[in-house]
Amino acid sequence: MTESSIIPVFDGHNDVLLRLRRDGLNSVNAFLQGESAGHIDLPRSRQGGLAGGLCAVFIPSPDQPRAENADFPTPSQPDALNETLAMFRLLLAIEAHSDGAVKVCRSAADIRSSIADGRFAAVFHIEGAEAIAADLDALYVLHQAGLRTLGPVWSRPNVFAYGVPFRFRSTPDIGPGLSDAGKDLIRACNELRIMIDLSHMNEQGFWDIAKLSDAPLVASHSNAHAISPHSRNLTDKQLDAIRDTGGLVGINFGVLFLRDDGTRNADTPIELLVRHIAYIAERVGMEHVALGSDFDGTTIPQALGDAAGLPKLIDALRAHGFDDQAIRNIAHENWIRVLERSWGG
Numbered sequence: 164m165t166e167s168s169i170i171p172v173f174d175g176h177n178d179v180l181l182r183l184r185r186d187g188l189n190s191v192n193a194f195l196q197g198e199s200a201g202h203i204d205l206p207r208s209r210q211g212g213l214a215g216g217l218c219a220v221f222i223p224s225p226d227q228p229r230a231e232n233a234d235f236p237t238p239s240q241p242d243a244l245n246e247t248l249a250m251f252r253l254l255l256a257i258e259a260h261s262d263g264a265v266k267v268c269r270s271a272a273d274i275r276s277s278i279a280d281g282r283f284a285a286v287f288h289i290e291g292a293e294a295i296a297a298d299l300d301a302l303y304v305l306h307q308a309g310l311r312t313l314g315p316v317w318s319r320p321n322v323f324a325y326g327v328p329f330r331f332r333s334t335p336d337i338g339p340g341l342s343d344a345g346k347d348l349i350r351a352c353n354e355l356r357i358m359i360d361l362s363h364m365n366e367q368g369f370w371d372i373a374k375l376s377d378a379p380l381v382a383s384h385s386n387a388h389a390i391s392p393h394s395r396n397l398t399d400k401q402l403d404a405i406r407d408t409g410g411l412v413g414i415n416f417g418v419l420f421l422r423d424d425g426t427r428n429a430d431t432p433i434e435l436l437v438r439h440i441a442y443i444a445e446r447v448g449m450e451h452v453a454l455g456s457d458f459d460g461t462t463i464p465q466a467l468g469d470a471a472g473l474p475k476l477i478d479a480l481r482a483h484g485f486d487d488q489a490i491r492n493i494a495h496e497n498w499i500r501v502l503e504r505s506w507g508g
Contacts, residue, residue, distance in 0.1 A: 413455020
């Protein structure tokens, strides 16, 4: 283990709950004891300095098309709610059986104390609000249960907004913005102090939220469109708006969103990930860039591998010229600051 691994990483996005849900009955033990599948489990997290992150509940589309630019069908609200509850229950089971090694965090203070005590700090996040109907009843109940961050859409339309399709050499300016129900959802998230995640919003939806929300603008796992012209990435104008609200961008490790050729090529150097970090830090300031790996949700650089490989990224940041304070900001402090401002207290 390198010296750089002592800097803990709090990550803005992973899909480990979906992977474990698909694994079945032994998924709790698989996470706690370690396995060869996927990108994240507790032993690899400890090895790589992954101190926690936003654990997404994502409901796949039924019969999801394989083509990257296809339209994705939206799951029904009752099915999505049932799956959301099942995945959150899985996270609670991991906490309950972890002998104190995993903590489901509901405040910035929880995250800070968990990192200080060496516990994995997990935050319940929803990616795509299909589990919530337009009446928003489920939102209030899920918040009481521990929901603290929410992306209104994944890359498909729902009752709230139009998710940006996966298209390469495309701006995010595809489709309409928030529906009336979507505007109600944003107001309710502001009321409940639920962080709103913009990563799968199209551009019109982004600007609708920017006008309506009183919270920092946050994209948990997105990159710089100026480097990789993918519809999922953020334009310079969007980056500026995030800066102006005191928000942040969590850099996505997915090679689709790093490369300038749009290919799913795992032979992608870690230095390209650093290039996105450096670009956003120079454009909008060091305090507005963090990490949002998309572990267990996409193809990441083979050289990084999985959560155990995070020290390689820390070393690459140091080699690029980032000092220890800047690396701490990127690795965890910026996330905790923005979450505290979003949640209050």
